[in-house]
Amino acid sequence: MEAQRRTAVPEDAVRYRLFAPAAAGPSGEALLRRCAEAVPVRFAPLLAAYMWQRQPFRLRYVPRRGETPAHIGGTTLFGDNVEDEWFIVYLVREITREFPGMAARIDDNDGEFLLIEAADFLPKWLNPENSENRVFFYKGELHFIPLLETLEQHCDLSAPCPTIPQALALLSTRSEEFLAAEPIRAAVYKRIDGYPEKIQASLHRARCYLPAGIVAVLRQRPSLVAAAVQAFYLRDPGDLRACRRPFRTFPADQRVMTLVTFTRCLYAQLAQQKFVPDRRSGYTLPAPSHPQYRAYELGMKLTHGFEILCSKSSKVAPDAKRNVLSGPLWERFLRSLKEKDYFKGEMEGSARYLELLHMAEDHFQQSVAVTESSVEVSPGDEILTLLQTTSIDLKEFEKEAVSLPPEDDDSWLDITPDALDEMLKEARNESLPSANEEEQKYDLETVAESMKAFVSKVSSHEGAEMPWSSDESHVTFDVDSFTKALDRILGTDSEELDSDDLDEEEEFDFSDGDDEDWDAGNQRQDQKVSPNELVGSLKSYMNEMDHELAQTNVSKSFTTQKRGASSVEAATSESAGPDSGAEDAELAPVDVDMNLVANLLESYSAQAGLAGPTSNILQSLGVYLPENTDHTGLSSQA
8 A cells, every 4th residue: 555655646746635524525525626716816925926846836626536535636746846845835734724624635755754854753653554644734733643543433453554534534523632742743844934934035036148038938937947947957869959050949149138036946957067058059158257157158058948948849829729817717816816915005017016917927827727727838838929929129128137136146055064064963953062062072981882872772674773862771681581582592402503503513623522412412302401501601602712712813903901990890800819810911801992982983083074984873872073183193092
């Protein structure tokens, strides 16, 4: 079921569905259709000002299919701009707040990405197999359906997940019980915090040297800049065939300077990609030292995108296309915008009024009109239609180019390592200590204790958990439980010995007497080895191994405890008496903490300031090592 659900959502796309939990039958369908008509109008000021990367937010009525009730919803491709996905999460939450009778589900090709965002605060029993149909927005808040065992009267206990009708029934009757925990809600809401103000912050305005035809098209349909950037950014050799000759739709003459609005993602895609135009196209660039070089380069790239779109046009005549800006649907939409004070008191016919009107027309053609029509016009067809129906006043464009407003600073494209660290710490809800605090709190004992606490944690095939809290009690070791578990694993039957065990027996050259003892032990299969005997056998193996290793150079690779050391092991070896002096010299206990810290510091030094296993593990444990400014003093410090 999980695999089927994931394949239903394309890659880099988000799916949203809004249900009516308390309504069923004709009344539920009527509520859904009213909501589908009201949402574009209610949220038109937000949607008209937003520039989508690939596809806009659209709501369509979907009849009941199988266990999925009738609903309104859609799927939006967001491409490389993940902010589109989170803006839709914000929209969905606000829709359920504005229309309290609606409950919404939202997911993508990764599944329940809202739960992924709150992964640090989820209950232990939750996993990808049982997480479906548990997360809903209802009445403007995030709700979470718990385990089925607690809902016996509503759900089938044999099913890993509730069905959508079961979840909707619970939300409509007991929604207060299923409000998601505060940490889960905070983690999700943090990603959508700042909207709708973030819409303007996500835009970037830059000067571009463009043909007058493109300037006129963008005045009518500002969102077409996204399609042009995508056409250039995702071009293939076949697309460039239209750019290896003088441009037919947008020749290089009659170009003007203009200010184009991008999203930051679109601007980065256009500005960061290297491209040299074909000389036959007529587009040449000035020297890089030219003060307007960036504007010429951006305009050249954007023009290539528009030319590629037009080369893919179906060449349908403009009069064959339906004029979506006429008819009762547009009239109702425009009347609702005026009632919502969308034009903010601007005088009809003024420059600002016309700008807002074009944005509303753009949104209407992308979302509302396409929802009512089964035919979606390609961007190339729209461009060619606009070129034939829009007047192009070159002198007016040149006059406006003299007094263009300043473009936005693009220094945000360059991220320093420190700024990246700040962003990563903020994403993990961690505060960065100052350099002085790092040096003052730097303690080798903390490094060793944190690593030992991590190693002491129980892991499974799903991975190891970090000991996030420093206040956790120390891990205790139950010898009896350990020996019993080991006895169950190893057993006492000779049949359980593998080839490695037989090889060890030959390597240690046990005597025939030992073999006889072992055979005799096999005859007593019904008798179990006691824990003390098992521990004693393990100790004998360890002693044999120590004596074997004492004759090699392996011991020289470890730091041993010196006489007079404060550790318990060193004190024990000192109290053993003078007769054990030679043996202590050979089998001096290894200083585990010293070796651990020395190896960690050596690995940290080898990272040369970059990310690596040591820094990643220690930072996840809350331990931050200072920068290694003196490589030579590393070993002496240890």
